[in-house]
Amino acid sequence: MARVLAVSSHVAHGHVGLNAVVPALQAMGHDVMAVPTVVLSNHYGYAEVGGFEVAPQKMTEIFRGLRANGHLNDVDAVITGYLPTPEHVEAIADELARLGEASPNVLYLCDPVLGDDPGGLYVKPELAASVRDKLVPLADVITPNRFELAWLTGADVGTAAEASGAARLLGDDVSVATTSVPAGDGLLEIVLAGWREEDVIAVHERNGVPHGIGDLFAALYLGFLLEGYNESDALAKATGVVEEVVEASLNRDELQLAGLLPDVIRSGDG
Numbered sequence: 001m002a003r004v005l006a007v008s009s010h011v012a013h014g015h016v017g018l019n020a021v022v023p024a025l026q027a028m029g030h031d032v033m034a035v036p037t038v039v040l041s042n043h044y045g046y047a048e049v050g051g052f053e054v055a056p057q058k059m060t061e062i063f064r065g066l067r068a069n070g071h072l073n074d075v076d077a078v079i080t081g082y083l084p085t086p087e088h089v090e091a092i093a094d095e096l097a098r099l100g101e102a103s104p105n106v107l108y109l110c111d112p113v114l115g116d117d118p119g120g121l122y123v124k125p126e127l128a129a130s131v132r133d134k135l136v137p138l139a140d141v142i143t144p145n146r147f148e149l150a151w152l153t154g155a156d157v158g159t160a161a162e163a164s165g166a167a168r169l170l171g172d173d174v175s176v177a178t179t180s181v182p183a184g185d186g187l188l189e190i191v192l193a194g195w196r197e198e199d200v201i202a203v204h205e206r207n208g209v210p211h212g213i214g215d216l217f218a219a220l221y222l223g224f225l226l227e228g229y230n231e232s233d234a235l236a237k238a239t240g241v242v243e244e245v246v247e248a249s250l251n252r253d254e255l256q257l258a259g260l261l262p263d264v265i266r267s268g269d270g
Contacts, residue, residue, distance in 0.1 A: 002226040003031045003074055005066075005099075007059075007092060008081030008113075008215065010036035012051075015255040016043045016212035017082055024219040024241075027261040030226060033071060035062050037083050043211045056087040063095045075099060077107040079222055081215055084123075086130035093134045107225070110139035111218040117147050117180065136170060141225070143218040145180045158182065160191045160200045167193035175231055177221055179214065190239055194231035201239050208251035216255065217242050241265055 004025055009017030018034045025032045037059065040051035066072050078096065083089055099106050112135070114128045115121040121128055132152050136142060150157040155166035160181055167176035175194040183189045183202055192199040220241050224234035244264045248256045 001029050001031055002076035002223075003033070004222070004226070005033050005035065005072065005075050005078045006081075006219075007035045007037060007078070007083075008111075009038045009040065010034070011040045011042050013042040014212070014253075015210075015216075015257050017215055020212040020215035020255065020257070021079060021081065021219040023257050023261055024216055025223050027265050028220075028223040028227065030223055033066060033075075035059060037081075037088055045211050053084045056085065056091040059088065060091050060095075063091075067098070072099060073102065075103060075106055077109065077222060077226055079109045079111065079218060080135065081111045081218070082113040083127065083131065086127055089127070089130040089134050093138065096135075096138055107140050107222070108138060109141040109143065109218060109222045110135050111143045111214065112136065112148050112152060113214070114144075114148050114151060116145055120147065121151065139174055141175045141177070141222065142167075142170060143177050143179070143214070143221060145214060146178060146182070147180075149176070149178045160189050163189075163191040164193045164198060167191070177217075177231075177235055179217060190235065192231055192235050197231045199232040199235055201235060203239065203243060206246060206250060209246055210249050210252055210255050212255045213242060213246065216245065216257075 006018055006021045008021060011019050022032045022034050036054050038053050040049055080092055112131050114123055146157050149166050153166045153169045157163050157166050163178045163181045167178060170176055178191045181189040181191050186205050187202045188205045190201045217238055220238035221234055224237045241264050245255055248260055
């Protein structure tokens with residue numbers, strides 16, 4: 001069992017952000033400390049959304065309390081997702097620096113929640129630039145979609161080969177798993193440009209997939225890495241679980257996670 005600090009959005013209803021990350025990691029047996037960056041009624045795919053940002057100072061206070069009680073002393077990994085402002089990025093970068101001083105082997109996965117095809121950026125450009133400049137360089141693992149990798153690197157990303165090449169622009173010591181790379185014939189590819197391995201997995205492109213798949217994939221990939229799987233095996237296992245969740249969730253308002261994740265993960269270990 002690993003201990004993970006997860007920082008992302010929280011919704012009262014549904015399975016995006018922390019509500020996808022935490023169930024996935026817990027179903028794998030990992031211990032998760034969840035710190036929200038925003039608290040919302042539901043994701044923005046609904047007609048109405050209520051909620052608020054967790055001020056960066058309040059988020060820092062949560063980190064301080066966890067640290068003061070020793071809960072961050074044995075953290076194995078950090079995963080970050082949706083962040084609303086550059087100030088939140090600064091607060092997380094500061095906390096990563098503190099964790100790195102105390103535990104140099106902490107694994108950091110940055111899921112750069114910035115935008116997607118076909119709409120492009122859905123966060124402010126200054127926030128996207130802050131994630132690119134301050135968090136991506138600190139990451140050991142990055143899980144962008146096709147659009148996000150292209151935006152982060154300024155490179156063309158239209159094929160698996162281009163995705164692999166663009167990922168290498170992010171550094172030689174980072175593992176990048178890029179999702180939603182077009183492959184033609186109704187297929188998408190997940191492209192791994194890792195520390196030691198490269199791999200490509202093709203999946204069917206589907207309509208009617210609920211929000212939260214990116215959050216779920218990032219958490220599963222991290223979880224399998226923490227269980228000691230090599231990058232290619234972790235990618236394959238995470239993709240397999242996501243595919244089963246997608247099949248069970250097509251044309252639903254939300255991902256169907258309750259009661260499904262533990263069974264799917266256990267079946268994949270058999």
